[in-house]
Amino acid sequence: MAFNRKQAYIKMIQKGIMAMLPLNLAVLPWGILCGSLAIQRDFTVLEAILMPMLVFAGSVQLVVIELINDNVPLATILFTTFIISSRHLLYGLALRDKLKDLPFKWRGSLGFLLTDELFALSGKKRAYQGKLKLVYALAAGGSFYLCWLLWNIIGIVAGSYLPDLTSIGLDFAIAVTFIALVIPSVTNLAMLVTVVVAGLLSVLFKLLNWELGLVIASLIAMYSGYLTAKKQNALNIVNNKKAKIKL
Amino acid sequence: MTLLTIILLACITFFSRYLFLHPKLPIRIGAKITHFLSFSAPAVLTAIWVPIIFIKDNSFNSSFSNPYLLSATVAVITAYKSKSVYLTLGTSLSVFVLLRLAPI
Numbered sequence: 001m002a003f004n005r006k007q008a009y010i011k012m013i014q015k016g017i018m019a020m021l022p023l024n025l026a027v028l029p030w031g032i033l034c035g036s037l038a039i040q041r042d043f044t045v046l047e048a049i050l051m052p053m054l055v056f057a058g059s060v061q062l063v064v065i066e067l068i069n070d071n072v073p074l075a076t077i078l079f080t081t082f083i084i085s086s087r088h089l090l091y092g093l094a095l096r097d098k099l100k101d102l103p104f105k106w107r108g109s110l111g112f113l114l115t116d117e118l119f120a121l122s123g124k125k126r127a128y129q130g131k132l133k134l135v136y137a138l139a140a141g142g143s144f145y146l147c148w149l150l151w152n153i154i155g156i157v158a159g160s161y162l163p164d165l166t167s168i169g170l171d172f173a174i175a176v177t178f179i180a181l182v183i184p185s186v187t188n189l190a191m192l193v194t195v196v197v198a199g200l201l202s203v204l205f206k207l208l209n210w211e212l213g214l215v216i217a218s219l220i221a222m223y224s225g226y227l228t229a230k231k232q233n234a235l236n237i238v239n240n241k242k243a244k245i246k247l
Numbered sequence: 248m249t250l251l252t253i254i255l256l257a258c259i260t261f262f263s264r265y266l267f268l269h270p271k272l273p274i275r276i277g278a279k280i281t282h283f284l285s286f287s288a289p290a291v292l293t294a295i296w297v298p299i300i301f302i303k304d305n306s307f308n309s310s311f312s313n314p315y316l317l318s319a320t321v322a323v324i325t326a327y328k329s330k331s332v333y334l335t336l337g338t339s340l341s342v343f344v345l346l347r348l349a350p351i
Binding site: 026043044047056064077078081086087088090091092095096099100101108110112116122172173174177178181185186190191194195199202206209213219222225226229 | 249257267270281284295302323326335
């Protein structure tokens with residue numbers, strides 16, 4: 001019995017790692033970029049390692065490294081970080097009902113690991129339900145953490161030998177992974193509306209240089225999708241009633 | 248100084264991820280909000296990837312000589328048809344690298 005349980009956990013760990021593997025690989029150039037940039041902008045090796053180890057957020061790392069290098073005031077750096085991170089508030093909110101009653105060791109660890117990538121894998125209805133699914137999520141998120149750290153370290157070690165990598169299109173791998181995760185979930189009109197609105201508004205807000213653009217575009221897109229689903233539901237109910245009356 | 252900054256940054260990123268997982272927080276999420284939040288993943292992820300494709304150096308680039316756009320089109324079609332993350336990554340990254348090596 002105990003042996004079977006152990007086997008089931010091992011199986012879940014493998015599944016979690018496999019599910020995260022494409023994302024782990026897709027952020028390889030991004031991680032190398034973050035690590036090498038820190039070194040090129042005069043971070044010590046310790047500081048450069050602590051960025052992925054503790055802060056553990058690609059977009060924050062990239063932006064903040066430049067800000068620290070430009071001697072921007074601390075308050076501005078912290079505020080910018082909060083704005084960039086604010087989308088994670090949404091992730092926590094979306095997963096609240098599934099995670100809030102768990103012991104702190106699960107909430108704390110999964111919370112720490114709750115990146116865009118782990119959230120992207122959390123969409124299934126039964127995600128985080130039961131210990132096996134939690135082990136799965138921990139393995140997925142944990143493998144992402146370790147890879148992120150490793151890619152950063154490669155960047156830190158190679159940093160002084162690499163040219164400035166910021167301008168050669170490394171971000172495409174991230175875009176493609178998100179495309180691969182989002183497009184298959186567009187199975188109905190409400191999802192289509194969500195994705196189209198998010199795409200249009202995010203580009204618009206980015207061109208306007210709105211710091212909060214990402215979150216605002218997402219919120220409006222979510223509301224558009226929600227309204228579409230509600231309208232469709234209402235229409236379906238009306239149609240069903242009509243059909244019944246005809247019968 | 249940088250060390251202190253890094254620790255403060257870590258607190259902020261952890262705070263933003265953990266806050267709503269905390270049980271003592273006095274909010275309850277009803278059915279409507281749950282439905283609304285079910286759109287969060289496609290919305291946020293799309294709001295991250297679309298600007299990467301269309302914006303270069305703060306200006307809009309929708310020309311087909313933009314390697315990002317052509318490769319992303321391949322990615323969207325592959326993802327839609329195959330639903331496979333690996334196949335999508337494989338085909339579109341190949342197209343992207345080819346376009347970089349030999350621009351149209």
